[in-house]
């Protein structure tokens with residue numbers, strides 16, 4: 001059965017809209033873990049628009065939570081990661097003006113910097129991953145610079161599925177990439193824009209070991225409660 005990572009950034013988004021301390025993403029991480037999340041993703045963005053440094057500190061300190069820290073490829077973030085020691089780090093591209101992570105990393109352009117950052121993280125026994133587009137070239141490069149895992153950006157297929165458009169080519173592409181990555185010895189994850197329907201479809205790719213889902217889970221939890229939402233996702237992953 002694939003693992004379910006839950007991104008709690010949007011709990012912080014709601015908290016920050018009032019500038020107070022509620023709702024607390026650390027509590028969200030504790031509750032999500034209690035109800036079956038296999039890991040908790042937090043993205044410390046350079047503009048700190050949702051998760052703050054103190055959230056990272058508190059969540060990483062709680063050894064009952066498996067933490068996946070998403071961060072941009074820069075040495076300030078590396079310093080924060082090495083200090084807080086999350087279980088996993090996933091390096092993502094970051095643009096100031098984007099609403100969310102719009103695509104995978106440009107690995108070729110940032111090859112040397114990424115390689116250096118991965119070296120430090122690997123040495124610190126933090127599981128490393130790169131957020132990539134479904135591209136064989138980027139997957140090959142990920143292996144070359146010693147990432148342990150890749151996370152395939154599922155934004156495009158999710159949009160096609162939600163719009164009831166033909167997603168078969170995109171699905172084939174993701175499947176091919178996942179197989180290629182496994183053959184290179186990389187662990188394969190996937191995420192972005194996923195909901196129940198997307199998860200059902202992508203669950204057919206056996207090479208994918210983990211999904212990371214945020215916005216839909218937090219949003220759906222307003223109506224049905226996080227316990228029920230996680231249960232429903234776990235039910236899909238079991239099939």
Ligand code: PXP
Nearest residue numbers: 101131191192193212213214215
């Ligand atoms: N995986 C990565 C690497 C991401 O950057 C994000 C968005 O922060 C997600 C997964 C989750 O995406 P969503 O919130 O659309 O489920």
